[in-house]
Amino acid sequence: MRILLVDDETLALERLETLLVDVPDVEVVGVARDGEEAAEQIAALRPDLVLLDIQMPNRDGLCLARALKARPDAQVVFVTAYDQFALAAFDVDAIDYLLKPVEPARLKLAVDRARRLRVVGAPEPTFESAEPEVVNEPYSAPFWVRRPRGLVRVEIDSVAWIEAARDYVLLHTPNRSHMYRSTMDALTPRLDPASMLRVSRSAFVRREAVVRVRRRRRGVLVLELSDGAEVPVGNTYTHAVSREFLQVYDDVD
CATH class of the missing domain: 3.40.50.2300 (Response regulator)
Structure with missing residues (x-):
């Protein structure tokens, strides 16, 4: 490279x-x-x-x-x-x-x-000129991300983790990130709690993407994901995350 x-x-x-x-x-x-x-x-x-x-x-x-x-x-x-x-x-x-x-x-x-x-190779994005109708099935509706030429579909199952960015969120997929207008709290009802776990005020992670949990010397837990991302865990979420990923939990690094 x-x-x-x-x-x-x-x-x-x-x-x-x-x-x-x-x-x-x-x-x-x-x-x-x-x-x-x-x-x-x-x-x-x-x-x-x-x-x-x-x-x-x-x-x-x-x-x-x-x-x-x-x-x-x-x-x-x-x-x-x-x-x-x-x-x-x-x-x-x-x-x-x-x-x-x-x-x-x-x-x-x-x-x-x-x-x-x-x-x-980068897949050719599919553009829509208007917001498609919302899918009625719970948790299955894709994200429609606004781009200069229209709307691009991002399947929810392709998102490994989500990061807050002021009035937007970043949807992180294996090949690129997408910016989507939403707050974290507004996004919560759209995410299947069996698949997506909130780990801080500013991050959700897909459970199956977590490969390792580490504790930094200052006591902060960090989730290492399959794509190489490292996502810190907020203090109020530490106990729940530790219990969730006990099998992949490591000592202080």
Whole structure:
């Protein structure tokens, strides 16, 4: 996996390079410090993945990503300090949206998603011009995610975990994340409690996706999922989660 790093902050570039050392089968082929330099580097180096900041001189990351939609060989993951651009980021087909400071496991998950997309290819999204009728069967209705061309269907069974993002949630599937307008509390009645478990105020996880439970030294439980994601457990949910996953529970790491 050939990766180009784009950020106007030297420390941010250095941190990404350091974190990527521990991600197997990746090569940092170049760095760029603004949007114009990044466009030149992408044309010259043809990276598989661009880790892209948003607010930069000359040309911002969103503008660059819109231009890259014509180059499906260069996938984009945004890495930024600002969460308010998340909706716009997914409108330009970003694979993922990482907030600084980036957690190592979260970065590895984003790279793994990009790698899987290169192997299997991105499925062509199905667009609807209007909101489809709600399915009457409990817990089976898909999510219809708004995109610039219409609505994209995301099957609920494809979602491994759900993360709060202000007035939206991020639906995390094996290949990419989708931004959906809802609060966590409003989402709860739509989720089958036999399949989806709330583990904090800001996260649901699919029970069958959990492969390991670890306790960090500060006492925080962390759920490791089959796609490599690590989801912290909120304090008020710790007892229930420990009891639920007793078989895959590990000691302090």
